[in-house]
Amino acid sequence: MNSNFEIIGVLDIGSYQLKFIIFKIHNFKFEILSKSISYTNGIKKGSISDLGQLSESIKNIIGKAEEDIKIKIKNIYVCPSPSNSSFVNFCQSKNIGGYEVDHEKDIQFLINSGVALFKDQNKNCNILHLFNLNSKIDKDVVCENPTGMIADTLENEMNIIYSKTNTIKNFEKVISKTYLKSEKIIYAPYALALLSYTDNPLADMSMTIDFGHEKTSVSIFRNDSFVYSSSIPVGSWHITNDISKALNLSFEISENLKKDHSSCLIVNSDKIQEFVEMEESGFKSYKKISNNILNRVVNARVEEIIDLINKDLIFLRSKNINFNKILITGEGSKIDGFQTVLKEKLCCKSLSIEKFQPKIKKDISDNFDVCISVINLIINPYPKEIPFFSNKKKGFFEKIYSLLN
Known part of the structure; x- marks a missing residue:
């Protein structure tokens, strides 16, 4: 690997948010020059729904990051939705x-x-x-x-x-509209799993779970081999949607409830309530929400996601395989009690379930986990991947x- 790279970008295209990092490599170490997050337009269920809207969203986030450091980049690595x-x-x-x-x-x-x-x-x-x-x-x-x-x-x-050829061509077309060259399209769960393995090279079996917005991905390293990956089309957005429908609340209020007050663990008391501020026609009002009902809604969807993961991993049951470590990332993994429910319900046992926190991440926000993982892949290419x-x-x-x- 060359010890130095020109200044380059990494773009994580999520259904909910775009994340972008500009970085440089010097003497095998990377330095982040600029990073930015914005909401995604033109993507539905991981696929492009409006070429113009997505292109404009990408232009804006790249332009903001370039403006911060007064540098124009030429090439980027792109991570579309793994779905x-x-x-x-x-x-x-x-x-x-x-x-x-x-x-x-x-x-x-x-x-x-x-x-x-x-x-x-x-x-x-x-x-x-x-x-x-x-x-x-x-x-x-x-x-x-x-x-x-x-x-x-x-x-x-x-x-x-x-991926389907036309799907790749459409993402490449979006990037070309920003006058940049796509160096390579990267499968995000692979990059995340590789960084997990790089941090834990002695682990016989490690699994990385990305509990994202509209999907949940699972990737497995066994010894030094990337042996399995899958993506489930259910994520934290579905929990917000469930809360909105079950409690008759707006999507915005439901999202805030999920992030700030919900838990995957059932609270056995109807007396515990939250007062939620609501606004309609300019008038503010408050509504009592039972934590018990809220948590049951969240728990039901989380258990469904874990059940789907178990179905994907059914081939491991007959082999009686246990994991040294399971690492979790993504917005959904931050919900209170998720690690506890995962440990109880997952068909495969693990010595530990931990937050995805690789050494090279340092104090960088969890939002940029995919971008950091791609940077690691660029610096430390996986020797079993054939270029x-x-x-x-x-x-x-x-x-x-x-x-x-």
């Missing part, structure tokens, strides 16, 4: 016939074959991240680098994170994935 992406895992094998394993003919061949197989089955999708996790010779001998070893067979395990380079072929640019790149 637009999917994760797939598969294995391949090749007969070696008792000869030496050759890097180009055998190892690179399996990578090329895997990419071709994926593209054949997913014609309208593009790869965001490609991982070569494990290589084995003769079915059960795990090798970090099998090149030159004599073997009968060679196997490899690959993970792919991908690509563009190859011009017959007038088109084709992505070539190579371990030597």
Whole structure:
């Protein structure tokens, strides 16, 4: 990795908020020059609903950050909502016939074959991240680098994170309208999980849960391998919506109740109440809200989200796998009692459930967790992710994935 980078930006495009950081790297350390948050327009359920509105929102947040430091940037890394992406895992094998394993003919061949197989089955999708996790010779001998070893067979395990081609093109088009170049589109749960692993490299199993606005994502590192990720289309917005409907309150008041007064834990007393200020036609009034009812509404939705996570992780039950550490982030993870309910209801046990607080974060707000994670990915690339380079072929640019790149 180069020890120095030009000044660059990281943009986290959430359904609720945009977060943007301008930073520079010097001698393998990063310095944040400017950061900004604003509300998102033109996004619904993680997808672009209005190209013009989203483009204007991005122009404004980038312009504000540039104005603060009087510097114009050229390139940015972009993190759209993970609800637009999917994760797939598969294995391949090749007969070696008792000869030496050759890097180009055998190892690179399996990578090329895997990419071709994926593209054949997913014609309208593009790869965001490609991982070569494990290589084995003769079915059960795990090798970090099998090149030159004599073997009968060679196997490899690959993970792919991908999105629909048009989804990627639309996000790239939005960025191009700001006269900037998108260096790379990053899958946020992967970046978060990698930073969790970087901070805890000795953990056999670690899980990162991002309890976001309209989605909740789960990512898992096992030893040094990024083995699983998924995104559930339910988040903290749904809790606010439930409060609004159940208690007949405006969305703004419901959001404030969720943040300042609610809990995932049931309070067994109807006597505990909150006085909520309401305004209608210029007149202020107050309404009593039972904490018991409020917390039951919150608890019901949180337990539903955990149930959905359990369904996603059902493949782990038969293996009787426990986690060393579960790290939680996102606005929903701040709700009182969330860690307690997660510990009680999650199908997988963990030695600890902690707030996502990596060392490099320092005193930076939780709102920028994704941006900080992407900066870490830029500084410390994951060695099992296979990079690509563009190859011009017959007038088109084709992505070539190579371990030597």
